[in-house]
Amino acid sequence: QSVLTQPPSVSAAPGQKVTISCSGSSSNIGKNYVSWYQQLPGTAPKLLIYDINKRPSGIPDRFSGSKSGTSATLGITGLQTGDEADYYCATWDNSLNDVLFGGGTKLTVL
């Protein structure tokens, strides 16, 4: 069971908006940046969001990140069928001196 808690699955219709939550604690999300990764079926993960809300070059502004206290949220607007993937949050943990990943959330675009 992951230290960072994500919902196992979320779903929404094409064109709609969805949010994915990531809950941690004061030793990880509460004190550190958060990144988000997208893993399309059969491929390696890809960096989607870093430093809580920054997007790497090439990532559309439909993807956004935020943080409040010990939780972080990934938002995706204008959903497309190509967004169907597993999404993982990640942060540093000051107590463990480790990178922590959430358990992952499977996004289905109905």
Add this chain to the structure above:
Amino acid sequence: EVQLVESGGGLVQPGGSLRVSCAASGFTFTSYSMTWVRQAPGKGLEWVANIKNDGGVKHYLESVKGRFTISRDNAKNSLDLQMSSLRAEDSAVYYCVRVCSSGWSECLDYWGRGARVTVSS
């Protein structure tokens, strides 16, 4: 173009050893820390080990400490993960990943395609 290409995966018996390697190109290797992340079949991502840009500091997942060794050769732009006393639960795809900086960070900006390691008799 940044490229990370893993090699060396395969089938190994429990208690055995295996080395996975990663050839890096397209960036200044000495400017970045590197990481191994693994993913067991049908499971989520799990960080395994970090090594700083100069190779001087390393961190390991608790369950692999004393069994796995991360190393890098900055002259050859390569990263290795030597695994010993392997267990069935170490079976996974092992990804070579670049950290966004020379320090420690959860920001992992380039990933290889992965090397599959299967521990089974």
